[in-house]
Amino acid sequence: MSQAVIFGASGGIGAALAAAVATSGRYQRVWAGSRTGSGAPAGTTPFAFDLTDEASIAKAASAIGPEVTLVIVATGILSDGTDFQPEKTFKAQDPAAYARAFAVNATGPALIGKHFLPLLPRRERAVFAALSARVGSISDNRLGGWHAYRASKAALNMILRNFAIELGRTHPQAVVAALHPGTVATELSAPFTGMREGQRLFTPDEAAGYLLNVIAGLNPVDSGQAFAWDGQSIPF
8 A cells, every 4th residue: 555654744835745645646545744643634644743752753653554655754943933043143053053953854854764764665666755955055055144954954965865875775766855845935934035035935835736746756866866846956
């Protein structure tokens, strides 16, 4: 039984992805994960998980079981009220902000991989994708700033590259990819969408459609790379 699992299905992009995957008819079961395990889109099966609690991720993996051919990690944090904001200067760096950013943006997705990569079929096409960000690219960084967020997304990119290398030895048809959704009208990006004049702003449904098109076009040779919403490769 082919299954799809969406983590972060209570967020703007995650909810749109879960709904779109469910209506595609390509999977016999679509799981929609959130911290509360409720409010899942129609046609999906809800489950609860906490990125900072490995036991909850392991429990979800045990409940969902094998034959998972699509995993999308649509979680992430850019700011957290007044306590955690993107830094404009290195003088604003704070250990708590780094700990929070890495826990959600890097360590959490890594633990999802730990427990869900073993559920992928060995001889069928399967995709493990996580939402990263263009600002996580080291070679493409021309503005600086946003230290904790950039660093945590760069770490996520490295984790995904490691997954791709290891998985490629045993799962030749599998693809691991980092995805940049563009700027999307969600709670995460709302405080910052006015910072770049003329930037294109997507609705969650638009972003989900673009990302699923990218996923559909990925091949094993693409594994371990990052791609933008329009399918363009993003250098690490």
